[in-house]
Amino acid sequence: MATPPRTLPATAGDPLAEAIELTRRLKLPHIRRALADLVPTAKAQRWDPAEVVRVLLAEEAAGRDRANLNTRRKRAAFPTGKTFGDWDETVSSIPRPTQDALKALEWVTRRENLCICGPSGTGKSHYSEALGQAAVEAGMAVMWFTIEDLGALVRRHRVDDSIARALTRITRADLIIVDDIGLLPVSPDAAEGFYRLVDAAYERRSLAVSSNLHPSGFDEIMPKTLATATVDRLLHHAHVVVTQGDSFRLTQATTGQGVKPFS
Template identity: 90%
Template sequence: MRTVPGSGPDPLEEALALTRRLKLPHIRRALADVVPTAKAQRWDPAEVVRVLLAEEAAGRDRANLHTRRKRAAFPTGKTFGDWDEAKSSIPRATQDALKALEWIGRRENLSICGPSGTGKSHFSEAIGQAAIEAGMSVAWFTIEDLGVLVRRHRADDSIARALNRIIRSDLIIVDDIGLLPVSPDAAEGFYRLVDAAYERRSVAVSSNLHPSGFDEIMPKTLATATVDRLLHHAHIVVTDGDSYRLAQATTGQGVKPFS
């Protein structure tokens, strides 16, 4: 084995310089603590290498997690950490099965529908956050975001390329369908997205309407074609009950009391 001789009087400084050259920022941050500890405890050289490489790997995992979460563009940061399983009308067995995320690996879809305030958006975002934690990539949209996408790319006819970038994500979430009539551009964008992802990626939607009623808010032809593809390989979850937000508001839990 060839040994590379040192070129400077301070091996630690040279090691730090090499971590910059080789783009190993997490090892660089760990060196100042690991080297004295290794000397004091007389670590085996292989242990020093293992600890430093483990620090680099863990640091890169944290950075990748941050990047995936930022790219997902979640609206609020809600997770299952602040989700009350017992209060949800979604059966516990269904919650557990969806949290396992195996359906995403099978490229199946998810439709969560029900009245406002029954946890649809929270559960959808929490599923997305769990997927991010599991190393997957996620994209989050409202249906009107898809209308903006269509308008932006219509001028140069680049919508297909834009959609191809989106469906690189393992899971695509479209939130809050059905509160308002859907604009023609948004209806087109929704159809194009579902069509592009069909049997290739998982799409999760949350809506006040059951998908069978999407023709109430978008052109019937587009609604039929969209729902046909969306529900072919889909889990349909229906929520019910009173609004969590209204319940908190009427009991004073929606604000911090004045002192």
Template identity: 85%
Template sequence: MRNKENLCICGPPGTGKSHFCEALGQAAIEAGLPVAWFTIEDLGALVRRHRVDDSITRALARLIRTDLIIIDDIGLLPVNPDAADGFYRLVDAAYERRALAVSSNLHPSGCDEIHAETLATATVDRLLHHAHVVVTQR
């Protein structure tokens, strides 16, 4: 977290991805670091809520102040356009400034299932730069 490196945990459901992210977040809190936790659906709701008055940039700026941002359960449900937009914006805003931990049942190479190809490429590029990728198995 202090090195602002990302963690991408991917694999099938039931293999401990969310549990690991929860433990990482708890360890950060116990070390006195601020943590933000979202599911991808929560992120979509945040975008919708702030789209009305065009304050999403300010809302994300508040999140970027935390040392660790956890996005859980990407790919578990179909990702709506607001969630995809919020995910890209968050990854872009945090790029090399904050640590992100992402859990997904999709491998990072499968981000085109979340975004249009161009946006997926940009998201994966920023997410995987300085990242540790853990693939879980049953």
């Protein structure tokens, strides 16, 4: 048998003002913002009380979803804000079925890796960031690094030998993206950081790596022993996508699309 609701004392003042104060106490900011407009509408249209409660709770849920999305996006530390909204899938050399399969993000839920490699300007970083943004919108936690960021991480935590704890925090993310490998020789600290990250994430989290070099050539930019151990773990459960063609940036520059023309 259901317990009857407790009888509440009548309000001594403005019910709306008291309701707003209660939302502060209960930390319901999105309901608080909706109350002032919703209550007069509900009175005028004679809403069922259950509908009023439903709408208010829906406002709070939607507001929390937006706040969580913004928090995940901020924590990801994406460099430019590129998304699939400004990605032209028709000009990419990545096969359309491959693009669609990667965008579905099932490979992330399976804790598989992705290696996108090819010449500079062929959309590797853009596509990687767009995948990261899509993962954030799907409710996943994402972190973005360049390989030199990993070197800085190693140097910062070497002082107190806390690199293992730092990697534990990083590998709580569902997807970890490492961008722009292969443009320059990798510093010893960056090579160590990259290996440590790949090892920590192995079969636990998904890594997405973009590189000018195929992973089989990483021994050209980092010590061979470390490169071999890194690539062995990275490619074991990985999809390898090779981009081709001319640089999008160079093509836009030579056709005058890289700038706004002078009037």
